[in-house]
Amino acid sequence: MFSVTDSADRGRAPNIRDVARLAGVSHQTVSRVINDHPSIRDSTKQRVLDVMGQLQYRPNRAARALVTHQSRTLGVLASQRSQYGPSSIIQSIETAAQDAGYMVSTANIASTDEESIVAALDHLNAQAIDGLVIIAPQVRVFRAISNLDLRVPFVAMNTSEGTDEHAIGVDQVAGARLATRHLIELGHRHIYHLAGPQDWMEAEARMRGFLEEMNAQDVRTTAPILGDWSADFGYHAGRELMRVRDFTAIFSSNDQMALGLIHAIRDSGHEVPRDVSIVGFDDIPEAAHFWPPLTTVRQDFPELGRRCVAQLLGEMANSPIGSTARIQPELIVRTSTGAPSF
Amino acid sequence: MFSVTDSADRGRAPNIRDVARLAGVSHQTVSRVINDHPSIRDSTKQRVLDVMGQLQYRPNRAARALVTHQSRTLGVLASQRSQYGPSSIIQSIETAAQDAGYMVSTANIASTDEESIVAALDHLNAQAIDGLVIIAPQVRVFRAISNLDLRVPFVAMNTSEGTDEHAIGVDQVAGARLATRHLIELGHRHIYHLAGPQDWMEAEARMRGFLEEMNAQDVRTTAPILGDWSADFGYHAGRELMRVRDFTAIFSSNDQMALGLIHAIRDSGHEVPRDVSIVGFDDIPEAAHFWPPLTTVRQDFPELGRRCVAQLLGEMANSPIGSTARIQPELIVRTSTGAPSF
DNA sequence: GCGCTGTCTGTCACCGAAAACATCCCTGTC
DNA sequence: GACAGGGATGTTTTCGGTGACAGACAGCGC
Numbered sequence: 001m002f003s004v005t006d007s008a009d010r011g012r013a014p015n016i017r018d019v020a021r022l023a024g025v026s027h028q029t030v031s032r033v034i035n036d037h038p039s040i041r042d043s044t045k046q047r048v049l050d051v052m053g054q055l056q057y058r059p060n061r062a063a064r065a066l067v068t069h070q071s072r073t074l075g076v077l078a079s080q081r082s083q084y085g086p087s088s089i090i091q092s093i094e095t096a097a098q099d100a101g102y103m104v105s106t107a108n109i110a111s112t113d114e115e116s117i118v119a120a121l122d123h124l125n126a127q128a129i130d131g132l133v134i135i136a137p138q139v140r141v142f143r144a145i146s147n148l149d150l151r152v153p154f155v156a157m158n159t160s161e162g163t164d165e166h167a168i169g170v171d172q173v174a175g176a177r178l179a180t181r182h183l184i185e186l187g188h189r190h191i192y193h194l195a196g197p198q199d200w201m202e203a204e205a206r207m208r209g210f211l212e213e214m215n216a217q218d219v220r221t222t223a224p225i226l227g228d229w230s231a232d233f234g235y236h237a238g239r240e241l242m243r244v245r246d247f248t249a250i251f252s253s254n255d256q257m258a259l260g261l262i263h264a265i266r267d268s269g270h271e272v273p274r275d276v277s278i279v280g281f282d283d284i285p286e287a288a289h290f291w292p293p294l295t296t297v298r299q300d301f302p303e304l305g306r307r308c309v310a311q312l313l314g315e316m317a318n319s320p321i322g323s324t325a326r327i328q329p330e331l332i333v334r335t336s337t338g339a340p341s342f
Numbered sequence: 343m344f345s346v347t348d349s350a351d352r353g354r355a356p357n358i359r360d361v362a363r364l365a366g367v368s369h370q371t372v373s374r375v376i377n378d379h380p381s382i383r384d385s386t387k388q389r390v391l392d393v394m395g396q397l398q399y400r401p402n403r404a405a406r407a408l409v410t411h412q413s414r415t416l417g418v419l420a421s422q423r424s425q426y427g428p429s430s431i432i433q434s435i436e437t438a439a440q441d442a443g444y445m446v447s448t449a450n451i452a453s454t455d456e457e458s459i460v461a462a463l464d465h466l467n468a469q470a471i472d473g474l475v476i477i478a479p480q481v482r483v484f485r486a487i488s489n490l491d492l493r494v495p496f497v498a499m500n501t502s503e504g505t506d507e508h509a510i511g512v513d514q515v516a517g518a519r520l521a522t523r524h525l526i527e528l529g530h531r532h533i534y535h536l537a538g539p540q541d542w543m544e545a546e547a548r549m550r551g552f553l554e555e556m557n558a559q560d561v562r563t564t565a566p567i568l569g570d571w572s573a574d575f576g577y578h579a580g581r582e583l584m585r586v587r588d589f590t591a592i593f594s595s596n597d598q599m600a601l602g603l604i605h606a607i608r609d610s611g612h613e614v615p616r617d618v619s620i621v622g623f624d625d626i627p628e629a630a631h632f633w634p635p636l637t638t639v640r641q642d643f644p645e646l647g648r649r650c651v652a653q654l655l656g657e658m659a660n661s662p663i664g665s666t667a668r669i670q671p672e673l674i675v676r677t678s679t680g681a682p683s684f
Numbered sequence: 685g686c687g688c689t690g691t692c693t694g695t696c697a698c699c700g701a702a703a704a705c706a707t708c709c710c711t712g713t714c
Numbered sequence: 715g716a717c718a719g720g721g722a723t724g725t726t727t728t729c730g731g732t733g734a735c736a737g738a739c740a741g742c743g744c
Contacts, residue, residue, distance in 0.1 A: 012411075015700055026724045031702060039721050058468055062413065063700035065404035066729050069354075087429040091450055098449065098465050105445045108436055123440050126400055231631045256628060263631040286598060289573045289605040291633040357730055368694045373732060381692055405730035409699050 014055040023051040034059055065128070074102050074312065075129035075152075077120055079109035079136040080229060083256070084284040085301060086135050089157070092305025093133055100313060105129065109136055112197070117144045125150060131312045133157075139199040153315040155308055157202065170304060172202055175297040175329035176209025177216075179251050179279040182295070182331055184217050187339045188249040188277060193224040194237055194261065196253045206253045206281060222247075227257050234260020235267075242268035248276060248340040255280035255287045255296055262290065262336065273338035283332055293334035300327055356397040365393040376401055407470070416444050416654065417471035417494070419462055421451035421478040422571060425598070426626040427643060428477050431499070434647025435475055442655055447471065451478055454539070459486045467492060473654045475499075481541035495657040497650055499544065512646060514544055517639040517671035518551025519558075521593050521621040524637070524673055526559050529681045530591040530619060535566040536579055536603065538595045548595040548623060564589075569599050576602020577609075584610035590618060590682040597622035597629045597638055604632065604678065615680035625674055635676035642669055 016034075020027040025044060032040050033048040051057075065071045074097050081087050090106060097104045105127055107120035117140055124132065125148070132154035134141055145154070157169045183191050193210045196203025207224050214221045225241075227233040234257030241247070242265060252258035258280035262272050272278050272292055280287060283298035304327060358376075362369040367386060374382050375390040393399070407413045416439050423429050432448060439446045447469055449462035459482055466474065467490070474496035476483055487496070499511045525533050535552045538545025549566050556563045567583075569575045576599030583589070584607060594600035600622035604614050614620050614634055622629060625640035646669060 016702095017700080027700090028702080028725080029723060032723085035702080039723085041722065044722080060408070060700050061469060062404045062407035063729090064702075066402070066408055066700080066731085067702045069729080071404065081433050082426060082430040084424055084426075088424040091423050094448055094450055095452070103447045103465075103469050105447060106436055107440065108433055110437070123445075127403060127445050231628045235631055259628055259631045263633065263635075266633060286573045286601055286628065289577055289601045291605065291608060293605075359730080369730090370695080370732085371693060374693085377732085381690090383692065386692080402730050405699090406732075407699095408701085408730080409732045411699080 013060075014057045015060065016057075019048065019051050019055060019057050022055070023048045070130050071128045072102050073127060073129050074104050074309070075124035075127070075132045076104055076106040077109065077117075077124065077132060077134045077136050077141060078106055079112070081106070081108060081135075083229065085254070085282055085299070088301035089135055089305045089308070092302040093309055094305075096306045096309035100309065102130075102309075102313075109141075112137055112140065112199070114140060114144060117141055118148065121145065121148055121150060131155075131316050133308050133312060137197060137199040138201045153312065155312045155315065157304070157308070169307075169326060170299045170329050171326040172205035172329070173209035173212065174326075175281065175299070175331075176206040176251070176253075177213040178329065178331040179281065179295075179297050180210050180213035181217070182333065182337065183249045183251060183277060183279060184213070184219055186249075186277065186337060189219055189340075190247040190249070191219065192222060192241065192247045192250045194234065194250055194252040194257050195224040195226050196229050198226050203253055210251055227253070229254050229256060231256040231260040231263075233257060235264045237261065238264025239268065242270065245270075249278070249337070250276060251279045251281075253281050255282045255284045255290075255294060258287075258294055258296070258336075259290055262292075262294075272336050274341055277337040277340070279337055287332075288334065290336070292336045295334045295337040296332050298330045298332050300329075303327055355402075356399045357402065358399075361390065361393050361397060361399050364397070365390045411470075412472050413470045414444050415469060415471050416446050416651070417466035417469070417474045418446055418448040419451065419459075419466065419474060419476045419478050419483060420448055421454070423448070423450060423477075425571065427596070427624055427641070430643035431477055431647045431650070434644040435651055436647075438648045438651035442651065444472070444651075444655075451483075454479055454482065454541075456482060456486060459483055460490065463487065463490055463492060473497075473658045475650050475654060479539060479541040480543045495654065497654045497657065499646070499650070511668060512641045512671050513668040514547035514671070515551035515554065516668075517623065517641070517673075518548040518593070518595075519555040520671065520673040521623065521637075521639050522552050522555035523559070524675065524679065525591045525593060525619060525621060526555070526561055528591075528619065528679060531561055531682075532589040532591070533561065534564060534583065534589045534592045536576065536592055536594040536599050537566040537568050538571050540568050545595055552593055569595070571596050571598060573598040573602040573605075575599060577606045579603065580606025581610065584612065587612075591620070591679070592618060593621045593623075595623050597624045597626045597632075597636060600629075600636055600638070600678075601632055604634075604636075614678050616683055619679040619682070621679055629674075630676065632678070634678045637676045637679040638674050640672045640674050642671075645669055 016030045017027045020030045030048050033045050076090055076093060078086055078090060081090060094104045107123045109120050110116045121144055129152060132152050134154060134156040138156050195207045211221060225237055227237060238261040250261055252261055258278050261278055265272055265276050280294045280296035283296045287294040287296050358372045359369045362372045372390055375387050418432055418435060420428055420432060423432060436446045449465045451462050452458045463486055471494060474494050476496060476498040480498050535549060537549045553563060567579055569579060580603040592603055594603055600620050603620055607614055607618050622636045622638035625638045629636040629638050
């Protein structure tokens with residue numbers, strides 16, 4: 001029986017040759033065991049595995065990366081990641097990547113200017129990532145990517161109609177239509193849309209869904225208001241809107257802005273849903289406890305993250321998973337919506 | 343003038359020898375330039391830098407890691423990272439690490455059992471991280487760490503009295519005392535505390551602050567309720583508490599649970615703050631828009647992340663930054679608190 | 685003029701794995 | 715019985731850097 005510290009106690013972690021020596025084979029044989037090479041006799045394989053266990057051997061990622069030219073690292077380009085949506089997605093990406101033996105490195109876009117995007121991409125680039133997931137204002141990011149020519153497979157939380165092969169995600173258009181239809185069916189005819197920042201594809205898609213549904217149902221629309229996803233913005237927009245009050249419902253493109261809207265409506269001396277109905281988007285865990293509890297569109301963020309990774313790994317292996325069906329969002333009706341009162 | 347693609351177009355990224363050849367020096371000289379070695383003549387250095395620019399040369403991290411035994415990667419052990427606090431902290435850690443030339447790899451603790459903690463630490467361990475930041479239920483994590491003997495410097499979001507050298511963070515005890523004192527000064531004498539999960543040090547510290555202040559002011563306390571940070575839990579706890587209603591105020595150890603409490607109080611036919619005053623903790627961006635806007639204790643999360651990284655890098659360089667002053671939290675008084683009505 | 689010192693640069697070995705290539709041995713075939 | 719074929723394993727090279735050491739050369743004191 002070998003002692004665990006037999007030869008490894010040179011202060012360093014055991015390497016492939018330490019294992020080979022103890023198992024009485026060449027280091028290359030050990031390497032073959034690690035990589036599941038077919039032509040290794042079972043008895044040999046078992047012996048090597050036993051020694052690896054004893055020594056608590058772990059392959060050195062750096063050495064491996066050096067020779068394979070693969071870092072087994074995925075990059076995530078994110079922004080606003082303290083928000084519920086992005087952070088849930090990142091979390092599930094992380095978990096899925098971990099299961100696939102990849103690590104994840106995240107870079108944040110500090111502000112939304114081009115320079116900050118380039119800095120973030122640069123940081124990821126310096127790490128020789130094998131693939132990239134983009135959760136950020138994509139219009140600008142795509143521009144920056146093509147300028148830098150990052151030669152890396154990537155996927156993006158995206159919403160285009162299926163023509164784009166990098167596309168993946170929840171069917172935001174359908175979700176927005178669900179929300180809008182709900183308001184129309186309640187009898188609302190004067191509906192505003194508080195959208196997200198213009199260069200976020202999610203924002204654009206939700207806006208599109210809103211407009212499509214309004215047109216389909218022959219309801220006259222007004223120009224959407226472009227927000228920044230924050231509750232503060234929702235509040236200020238709400239105060240402005242309530243000065244005119246030419247509407248009976250607002251569809252907000254996320255729950256935080258919806259919260260701000262509700263606050264503003266109340267501060268203006270009105271009530272939700274009696275005077276104004278509000279629908280949000282995302283179904284953050286707090287939405288059920290807003291006052292009134294928020295009608296919203298639920299997205300399956302964890303599933304989204306998992307699919308991202310699956311799709312990306314597929315592209316990296318040059319065997320892209322065909323066009324996976326988009327995840328269908330679900331309308332959650334709570335009490336922030338009701339029939340118009342007039 | 344050299345062509346950019348002169349010798350690099352072997353399909354691979356240029357390496358140190360490509361640079362050396364074009365600059366007419368040995369590769370070792372290039373290495374010295376990269377590492378700012380003092381004894382390089384300025385003219386030589388400049389020539390090398392020029393070539394590096396032309397080739398868009400980037401040192402290969404894997405090769406470097408292989409020989410230096412440093413990955414320039416920091417690990418973050420997190421849980422509940424979709425919540426505002428953890429995710430803000432992670433974001434600022436990421437940014438600070440990036441500025442220092444480190445990358446960050448995050449591992450999530452799926453559930454809170456020991457096994458899941460070990461899996462997460464294992465994942466980080468496989469990446470040869472140079473340092474570790476812990477944002478998680480620390481009691482269990484510490485146990486797992488000492489079992490695994492991760493030989494890595496680490497810091498933890500922590501709150502012990504300054505004796506622990508790994509400690510860093512916001513003075514949670516002081517924050518909790520601030521919140522509690524505010525309630526007592528308003529005249530409340532029957533105050534509950536809705537605490538976080540038992541093995542989170544933040545939860546423990548906030549609870550301690552609550553009890554200390556109650557004792558200091560000679561107010562009789564009841565046993566704190568242990569929650570799980572979620573709004574749902576706050577709601578259910580609130581429903582239970584309102585059946586007895588032997589209190590006039592609740593100090594919740596985070597804002598989400600406070601939101602749930604408010605919801606439950608309203609659903610029980612009562613009002614905040616008329617019947618019950620509520621104080622939260624964290625000051626998430628939505629807190630100002632709750633109904634009623636939430637009195638809470640603000641923490642500077644970004645600063646916290648920055649300090650974590652600074653402290654960790656210090657420990658890694660064996661020159662721990664002395665005991666930095668703890669960050670002092672701030673009481674934000676909004677309208678969820680008022681004098682008791684009886 | 686000689687040796688010493690210090691500055692600058694080059695040569696060689698090494699980190700820990702995987703790939704390419706080589707070797708050995710066994711089996712089946714004609 | 716010679717030989718092709720292939721499974722199992724070993725040897726050498728390679729990846730792209732860094733560190734240890736060596737060497738060239740200039741300046742300086744005696």
